[in-house]
Amino acid sequence: MAPIDSEGTTTVGQSEEPRTGRRKAARYVVPVAVMGVAAATIGLVPALADSGDPDLPKVTAAQLLEKMAESDVEQLSGTVKISTDLGLPDLGGLESGLMSGMSGAPGAGGDEDGSAADPSAKLTELVTGTHTLRVAADGPDRQKLSLLENAAEYSLIHDGKDVWGYDSRSNEVYHSTVPEASGQPEKDVPATPKDFADQALKAVDDTTSVTVDGTAQVAGRDAYRLVIEPRQEGSTVGAISIAVDAETGTPLKFTLTPSSGGAAVVDAGFTQVSFAKPDASTFDFTPPKGAKVTEGDEPAGAPGHGAQEDGASERGRKGEAGGLAKEADGLKTVGEGWNTIATFDTGGEGGLPTEAAGGDLGGFLGSFGDQVKGDFGSGTVFKTRLVNALITDDGKVYAGAVTKDALVKAADAAQ
Missing domain, CATH: 2.50.20.10 (Lipoprotein localisation LolA/LolB/LppX)
Structure with a gap:
């Protein structure tokens, strides 16, 4: 080699x-x-x-x-x-x-x-x-x-x-x-x-x-x-x-x-x-x-x-049997191992923020995402080569080193 x-x-x-x-x-x-995936x-x-x-x-x-x-x-x-x-x-x-x-x-x-x-x-x-x-x-x-x-x-x-x-x-x-x-x-x-x-x-x-x-x-x-x-x-x-x-x-x-x-x-x-x-x-x-x-x-x-937020973050990284969620200060993880997804509720509806200095921030950010629909409703998936994130129109966030389809599936399962 x-x-x-x-x-x-x-x-x-x-x-x-x-x-x-x-x-x-x-x-x-x-x-x-x-962490939930790269530390799988x-x-x-x-x-x-x-x-x-x-x-x-x-x-x-x-x-x-x-x-x-x-x-x-x-x-x-x-x-x-x-x-x-x-x-x-x-x-x-x-x-x-x-x-x-x-x-x-x-x-x-x-x-x-x-x-x-x-x-x-x-x-x-x-x-x-x-x-x-x-x-x-x-x-x-x-x-x-x-x-x-x-x-x-x-x-x-x-x-x-x-x-x-x-x-x-x-x-x-x-x-x-x-x-x-x-x-x-x-x-x-x-x-x-x-x-x-x-x-x-x-x-x-x-x-x-x-x-x-x-x-x-x-x-x-x-x-x-x-x-x-x-x-x-x-x-x-x-x-x-x-x-x-x-x-x-x-x-x-x-x-x-x-x-x-x-x-x-x-x-x-x-x-x-x-x-x-x-x-x-x-x-x-x-x-x-x-x-x-x-x-x-x-x-x-x-x-x-390095530092963790708390022990719950460490436990959540492994997931829970049956894919159940564990909560840590409002943050939950679903799935296990490499398919761990972090999720939390922003507490507000409307999806992406709509106002920013000088223009429509929601429209600007939305141009970099894919619009998706499912049993959860609709939302936008933002993609990188490693981490993807789904922001639903009712204010929920799902993120992980998983595919777009895996995020949609997790959002559907949460309904």
Whole structure:
């Protein structure tokens, strides 16, 4: 097998620590749908690694999963390239603004009291396009992630109890502290291969086929190639490929390919990596002279650690026997495994919003969707290459990494 490099394949997949539910339900339409499917469960298929390049001892899928689970790597540094192609229409940058607005964070949605350095809004840029990141970690108390931009850089630093976000373009700083109860900062957006892999490997059941499909080299490291595929029909996920470092068990590259074919939806892989201890100065940060500093009123995001809304989100991801719904703060999930669908009632009729500054927002958004009808009534399905969402005319939302027909079927079943 030819070496896997960050140019040739594509990746996806994250969040573990519970946090308090202080955000509106709208924030979770896309995140929960992605988590509910991309973090779908995995059956332990005892397939052996094929011979390939490099020549490594054969392992079963179960053995490789165990190696990943037992990995104790806490120190590393490197460069990650991440590309995301959801197939969103070109809205001239509006799509990034909409995603930021959903975050509910200070500075999102044009809040003039917010900060350009707020990580909850800044890291949503990773949901589209191609980006280069520098990452470093030294145990659970020190991590750094830097997003390299044209003639600018955004850095997110966790050092002890402090979390700093710095945007060099605007010379703004965002500061928050890690809550004592959790001891860990939170981050909503996956950014490294491990982030994606953790999300995809959260649970285990028989809805998924897992095999070891040969070996590869990533960033100069020997790796096994773990392949995850849904057994269920109706998912937009075709396959997930994770290159696992043969020595440490660390995910080096994560690729998610859609069932519709073509290029990967998400590709995140190291182009350079070292497992040596980073220099202590890597995590030092002092606000630059003249920078605007905003103090967060709740814990900010930080690199290397994810968060769930609560345990119900985790339970809902697996679904419930017979496809029954589980409710979490007004949000429900129906189905199971890769066919999990998140649903909630907006509480208002009329479907899409009809007014916006400068024109008819409903008509504008509706032009990107497909009109559908069923026993539930009528509505609009918005499609990407991974996540689809149905908004009914009576104000209900159904979203998941499933086909349009699966959304309509779920809406009909809810009647």
